[in-house]
Amino acid sequence: MRTLCASTLIGEFFVIGFAGLVAMKDPDLAMGTVWTVSGIAMVLSVLLCGMITRPGGVQLGWALQIGLIASGFIVPVMFFLGAVFAVLWWCSVHFGRKIDEAKARFAAQSAAAQAQPGPDAA
Numbered sequence: 341m342r343t344l345c346a347s348t349l350i351g352e353f354f355v356i357g358f359a360g361l362v363a364m365k366d367p368d369l370a371m372g373t374v375w376t377v378s379g380i381a382m383v384l385s386v387l388l389c390g391m392i393t394r395p396g397g398v399q400l401g402w403a404l405q406i407g408l409i410a411s412g413f414i415v416p417v418m419f420f421l422g423a424v425f426a427v428l429w430w431c432s433v434h435f436g437r438k439i440d441e442a443k444a445r446f447a448a449q450s451a452a453a454q455a456q457p458g459p460d461a462a
Contacts, residue, residue, distance in 0.1 A: 341436025345401065346389040348432045352408065352425055353385045359415045366414070381407060398433055405429050 360378030364371055384404055391397040405426040412419030 341433060341440050342392045344432035344436040344439075345392045345398075345429070348425065348428045349385045349389050349401070349404075351428070352404065353382050355421055355425065356381045356385065356408070359411060359418055359421075362415045362417075363411075369414070381411075401429055401433075 356378055360374055360382075363369055363374045363378070366374075381404065384400070388397060388401055388404065391400065405422065408418060408425055409422030412422060
């Protein structure tokens with residue numbers, strides 16, 4: 341799960357940065373405000389890469405997805421991109437957990453197979 345989620349978060353890092361560049365062109369927004377909000381979201385996306393497997397990591401990821409969608413009120417294309425990344429986040433979490441479960445089953449089967457004595461052991 342960690343690899344899939346981290347890949348999604350790194351993609352979001354770049355999208356947030358590009359959205360900040362687009363928002364900077366809005367004359368009603370102060371550049372400092374745009375880059376403070378964008379910078380916090382970018383740092384959060386990178387920090388979340390290491391926090392995915394910890395308690396609350398996935399929930400913080402969902403909060404970031406909601407923030408991305410909400411940023412569409414400033415940069416309208418972010419409604420679409422935020423929704424796309426929310427779907428990617430769901431897929432990363434859902435299928436990542438399935439992959440982790442399959443890896444655990446395979447490791448258990450491998451350990452059980454190695455614990456059994458072979459025909460040459462007698």
